[in-house]
Amino acid sequence: MSAITEKDTTTSEDAAGTDKPTSTRVLFSRPKSLSEVSTHYCPGCTHGIVHRLVAEVVDQLGIEGKTIGVCPVGCSVLAYNYFDFDMAQAAHGRAPAVATGIKRALPDRVVFTYQGDGDLASIGMAETVHAALRGEKITVIFINNAIYGMTGGQMAPTSLPGQVTQTSPYGRDIETVGYPVRVCELLADLEGVAFAQRVTVDTPNNVRAARRAIRKAFDYQIEGLGYSIVEVISTCPTNWGFTPQEALEWMRQNMLPYYPLGVYKDVKAGAAASGAAASGAAASGASSAAAGSTEGED
Numbered sequence: 154m155s156a157i158t159e160k161d162t163t164t165s166e167d168a169a170g171t172d173k174p175t176s177t178r179v180l181f182s183r184p185k186s187l188s189e190v191s192t193h194y195c196p197g198c199t200h201g202i203v204h205r206l207v208a209e210v211v212d213q214l215g216i217e218g219k220t221i222g223v224c225p226v227g228c229s230v231l232a233y234n235y236f237d238f239d240m241a242q243a244a245h246g247r248a249p250a251v252a253t254g255i256k257r258a259l260p261d262r263v264v265f266t267y268q269g270d271g272d273l274a275s276i277g278m279a280e281t282v283h284a285a286l287r288g289e290k291i292t293v294i295f296i297n298n299a300i301y302g303m304t305g306g307q308m309a310p311t312s313l314p315g316q317v318t319q320t321s322p323y324g325r326d327i328e329t330v331g332y333p334v335r336v337c338e339l340l341a342d343l344e345g346v347a348f349a350q351r352v353t354v355d356t357p358n359n360v361r362a363a364r365r366a367i368r369k370a371f372d373y374q375i376e377g378l379g380y381s382i383v384e385v386i387s388t389c390p391t392n393w394g395f396t397p398q399e400a401l402e403w404m405r406q407n408m409l410p411y412y413p414l415g416v417y418k419d420v421k422a423g424a425a426a427s428g429a430a431a432s433g434a435a436a437s438g439a440s441s442a443a444a445g446s447t448e449g450e451d
């Protein structure tokens with residue numbers, strides 16, 4: 154796909170006396186680390202945005218030759234078709250174990266997993282917690298869309314209280330199935346975790362904040378600081394039964410209050426800062442990301 158460009162408003166006269174633009178400016182182009190193929194994601198699905206952000210960070214760092222991603226089982230099972238660097242495929246929930254093996258065998262590589270909430274927080278919860286406890290020097294990109302997307306909309310460990318899904322037609326009943334898990338809060342207490350941040354991608358500012366978080370998570374891995382995770386509060390318009398626009402609104406109204414945006418652990422900022430950031434995020438919800446996103450572009 155060719156880049157989208159804008160003609161510079163500065164003009165100069167040519168020989169015939171006609172004003173001609175002197176230059177063009179690139180407004181949008183495909184990151185080098187994304188293959189030139191269309192994705193299979195549904196309209197309004199945020200998986201595609203997050204793919205792009207990961208690819209942009211890999212490009213920024215110039216690490217496409219040493220990056221290895223691990224695909225989950227879920228709607229992003231085909232991520233290896235979209236990233237233009239090495240990828241491996243893990244069985245459902247096992248991405249942290251596969252990433253651990255790759256990183257230990259090839260410590261100079263930058264290794265990340267890309268996992269949905271069913272994959273990471275249900276069948277893969279043990280792998281997740283133990284990889285974090287071991288302080289594996291891997292990065293986890295966690296897509297929390299509060300549902301099992303690929304398999305048709307069953308309840309996930311992250312589905313909200315009262316949320317109607319294929320397997321909770323009367324709404325998630327916490328009396329019988331318990332409470333949704335807050336993964337960043339859970340992992341932040343573990344010694345091996347260097348960085349944990351929850352972001353979303355519903356506005357341009359929040360997209361930029363999400364990219365900064367992903368960049369930081371990769372940086373911390375490269376610096377050997379430990380396990381890093383970025384949780385992205387995401388949409389699944391198809392299984393939620395909404396239009397893309399409605400899905401964004403539902404996410405803001407329902408997910409962000411339960412899953413406050415913010416930094417939950419940052420070993421460089423110190424342990425105290427992480428708790429303060431998290432409780433501040435809990436109080437202010439989406440605004441914490443919006444505030445963070447007023448910083449300049451990386």
Ligand SMILES: Cc1ncc(C[n+]2csc(CCOP(=O)(O)OP(=O)(O)O)c2C)c(N)n1
Nearest residue numbers: 226227228245269270271272300301302303
């Ligand atoms: C061992 C095993 N158990 C169950 C499944 C069925 N399965 C495939 S994808 C999936 C859940 C996907 O949901 P999530 O991880 O949230 O990803 P999403 O599609 O929402 O991005 C399940 C249960 C499987 N493929 N393998």
Ligand code: SF4
Nearest residue numbers: 194195198228302389
């Ligand atoms: S089913 Fe949901 S998560 Fe899967 S591609 Fe469609 S919108 Fe995205």
Ligand SMILES: [Mg+2]
Nearest residue numbers: 269270300302
């Ligand atoms: Mg999911």
